[in-house]
Amino acid sequence: MHNWHWRTWEGLPYLTCSLLETWSHGFFTQQFWPRSPLELTKMLQPNVGIYRVKQVHGNLVLTPSEIRRQESAGGELAPHPSPLAPDLLAEADGIITEQPEQAVWVASADCTPALIADSETGNVAAVHAGWRGTAAKIVPQAIARLQTQGSKIKDLRIALGPAITGSVYQVSVQVAAEVGASIIPAQAEQSILDSLHQLSDSPLLPDPHPGRVRLDVRRVIALQLEHLGVSPEQVAIAPHCTYQQPEHFFSYRRDKLKKVQWSGIVSNEP
Template sequence: MADSRTDEAVEVIRAAQLAGVPHGFLGRRGGVSGGVVAGLNVGLGAGDDDLAVAENRRRALEAVLPDARLVTVYQVHSPDVAVVTEPWPGDERPRADAIVSDRPGVLLGIVTADCAPVLLTDAEAGVIGAAHAGWRGARGGVLEATVAAMERLGATRQRIGAAIGPAIAQASYEVDDSFRARFGEDDSPFFVPGRPGHWQFDLEGYAARRLEQAGVGGIDRLGLDTYAQEARFYSYRRATHRKEPTYGRQFSLIGLPR
């Protein structure tokens, strides 16, 4: 288990497809939380100390786009997209799993702990997006809905660059026959047979294909496994397997400078 390290810098992972636009995929390095969520936990529902979460969020924002206004949503594994014209009032957050904006000075944030975070930009149009793509959201169309919402703000899908950040990898993602039955035969490339009655699911590959089919111009797959890289990332499945009482969440952030 990683220890809390207040003297460790926040790790910011960047993608070539998003070059020139402030963004970052963050993990657990560089935060002040302790215990099983030691590190840069930014999850409001992790049972963490509120002051630690607030400090971690401040550090995350400072590492990606200082002086921006952070905007997040209440994630529910849906295909719904929120459009940001200005930060939500008070503590209000719409129930959605993606956010898009064309407003300078906002920083869009998605929290994950195995699901695939996807950041998107059409830098020429000045439009950005962030999506939380677990298997439900990805299968339900959250990525296509994000691209369509960006288009309504003036983006062109062929110009959109996307990056899929740290997520549970196929080698770590065992599912059973009932899970496999939720997907069609066209999805067979993303399932590898495992032990009897089980499969290994490629969430990152599945999300990449949905983006390709939506007409996105370029896609970076970072290939970072949240489950296997304990010192670097939080993982819901790892915490569940260990019967830990809670689990941390990491940020993926993208914004437009003023």
């Protein structure tokens, strides 16, 4: 079991994961709202490049150079980060670094923030994985992009941060089947659901309402990683639920507020 540690900065709590201890990183709580990645990066590691995207619940993963090209809009490359005007940000749900001293950030408020690091190349990724992104395999997509930069599966370390847990995340059976199709070979909806129920430590839990189930998105991501050949020792899942811990986390499902918590990580020298 990988350890998750509460840290404080100016008296405010945030989480780190022992799996990523050699990288500057943090899963920040709602107490840091509305501080931006610009401010949070200064706390983690000053004087590094800072990158975030406009999250759209897809599976596109960009590099910093791709983000800068999109945001320059044909003009002179602006210094990053953009002045936090979402309309100026490139649209994606994951970022992978290309060189040392690049900080990458994602925001979440029930969806899974995934931070990935490569112990050999020093590159890292930050991924926003809601049910739609998970159905579209965004975490495997980020890993595939890291592999194009020389990463090997055995060198990856993956931390899945605070998110809504399966015990309280009610979804339709259609949504569950769409997410389940990312780990079950092409089958009919009911066959996918049956196959998911039969898995040991199934990502599906019963729900009292007809046509509904409870879905553990982080468990599905873990199974996607398993299918890629990632060993369980390379993956850590935070024992924290955004919905059930209002003292620490925003939950869109609970509060219906457009507020988020940030998760970020800084790339290292190889």
